[in-house]
Amino acid sequence: MTAWTDRSPISAVMLNPALMAAILASAAQGHEKETQQAMPWVLGFVTAPMVLHQPTRNALPTSTRTHLSAWIGKNPVLRAGFPARAQALAEPVKEGTRFGLAHHALTLEPDGRVRSLYRRPRGFKTPDELDHMLRKASLVGRWLAKADSPATVFAVLGVAP
Secondary structure, eight states: OGGGEEEHHHHHHHTTTHHHEEEEEHHHHHHHHHHHOOGGGHHHHHHHHHSSSHHHHHHSSSSSSHHHHHHHHOOOHHHHHHHHHHHHHHHHHHHHHHHHHTSSEEEEESEEEEEEEEOTTTEEEEEEHHHHHHHHHHHHHHHTTTOOOOOHHHHHHTOOO
16 A cells, blocks of 8 residues: 555545545445345445546446446447556555445445445535546446346456456
8 A cells, every 4th residue: 555645646636545435335335226235345346447437437328227248348448448447446445445444434244245334414415526426336336236246247347356
């Protein structure tokens, strides 16, 4: 883990643990909404690169009816760069998970699934860009819940746990 003093200002802002925890919490809420089960922890490692990379985020489907493999077939350029983005975000995802657990935004189940404990305060207005990221994270959580297993998701995206 890179010390805060050694991080670039852009990296410190865009990959801060609170943002990562919020993205993971939104994805976990979406996953649970779809399956009534907590989200497998490892799916956070593919959710973050989908949501934080703006071209990928903008290309995500508007509903969960689109199958992941069909979406990949329509977006080969995004798929080609995905493994490198996922690898680059592995440490920030871990850090965000720890932050979310420490600040009671997330909880880890004994079976390795993560559940969101976060509830947005009434009347809280989220900035537009953040709101867009959190909505897409929820969609990704619901979307990945429809896959057979996390291993299938990783294989289709070309990454390994």
